[in-house]
Amino acid sequence: MSSFTATDFCVDLFLLLRQHGLALGLKDLFAVLSIVEQKWPWPTDEHEEYRLRIRLVWCHALAEEQLFDDLWAPTFADALQEEVGAREAPPPLPPAPPRPETHDTLEQQQDEREQSNLPPSDPSAAAAQWSPLPFYVPLSLVPVDEQFELGSYWPIARRQMVYAWRYLRRPVADGPCDRFDLDATLAATIRYGLYRGPLYRRRERNHAQLILLLDQNGSMMPFHRFTRDLATTAQYESSIEHVEVYYFHNAPSAYLYSDPHLTNPVALQSILATCTPNTSLLIVSDGGAARGYRRPERIRATRTLLRTLERHTLLHAWLNPMPRERWADSSAQVIAALLQGRMFQMDEDGFSQAIDVIRM
Template sequence: PVSPGEQVPSMVDSPTPVPELSLLPVKSSINVLEQTEDWDCQGYYPISRRYMVYSWRYLRRMVADGREDVLDVEGTIAKVCQQGFFLKPKYSRREQNHADLLLLLDQEGSMTPFHRFTRDLVETAQPDSNIERVRVGYFHNVPAEYVYKDPYLTEKVKFEWILAESDGDTSVLIVSDGGAARGDRRSERFSATAEVLWHIRQHTKLIAWLNPVPSERWQGSTAQFIAHLVPMYPLDPHGLNQAIAQIR
């Protein structure tokens, strides 16, 4: 019996709380590689920009005409032996690179696919190297009466003015396919090129030619005959090293 005023407990059980269900993360069976900044999306190229920077360092013409702040150890020892006592060290002048480079680059036409390489050659030679003076002249097929200061061939200057600023220590590097890209063999182009090379040699003998077309494709083109007039090398790491060795 239940006394009056006594609370009777409820016989109905409170509902059991149902846990909330959440979606489980789905793991893919395929591993997706994250793209990094170092991932090279470019295609294959015969020579890299980094290698150009490295190669230009070998174009040096060192002259000891800098500040006289380099300790001459051998000279100091010789002076001590001569005087019999040490008074002060002997210093020599710091060497500086006085290399003078003239780049002559063929533009447009069959050279259009190689504009990336010519642009990299210019950019790595000018700010990234220690070459004292770098001049650039652009032309189409043959650097005849005029060359251009810009790759769009709009600002022309007389080629003889460019050569007038050159001397026996000027290194000249010509970059052109010489007709090898299309397999052309034209006597007028060969004659015009031979005349240009003759004019250059009146100022300097340090001349080399870089051809962006592989050497096996020079056969039968004007480039094959031009290669008999000037040292010609393919535009690859070994060819660039040979060309720089030729003009330094």
């Protein structure tokens, strides 16, 4: 009875494909052994089906499939020839008892091999045949609770900033008189009883003025991206006529800065000298809520600033990038009370409410 099985054929084909460069591992070999039957040789009607199954498991590209088809036929023919030879061969002799190999015996074997002019074995083929096979760890996904939420905080998107600035308008009809006024034309036609020609009105222009005071560095560093987007969208992506941006650290003092690096000081009085009652002013700062401190000196400096602002304009509001629940027991809680409801959380709703306050 033959000792050659389908497992032997799959292993031979597996090693041959690895020698030709296919990245196959033990996982791939076991996957094929689980779908083939051990009876050998396979019936004629099942031979082609097994070839397609094995190729589907081991090959993942057209080049690999071509190599597989080229090696399948000779390997399968050799396996059948070995099966026939195993059937016709005489029963093997019992193995001879092992004898210990000494140094002299090894030298004698080496001399006999040299005298018989045996061709040397190919080291690359032997290394490819007996090299350790890669081991693939099966992929096991960790179950994730559907109620799980990442602890990230995203104050407001740039697109929402651009959209919200559109509502900061102070329209004044002082542009060119080139807008067709349908209502006035109809009223004049009714009044005179005949059509006397179209009537026009002046074009409205947005005369809104905005001053941004942005807290910089320190606890506001994680929010620099949002404050930068807030300034650039107001300056370059809105219809606001005049926008000024100034920076401070922690609390505004007698001097602000015209650059985010806090190197060009500008006197606060010179900034407020250009303000009118229609100037909108927006302050962006965490007010101490990021670190949860309550600093009396910060509260006093902010209170002094608010009193100074009220003498020039009442259209001012405060945006806090920290969530509202983080304001408790910090300087931001006291500053929010001083503002009398004019401090808002820097999110979509809070930004819209701040725009409503500073455009009144």
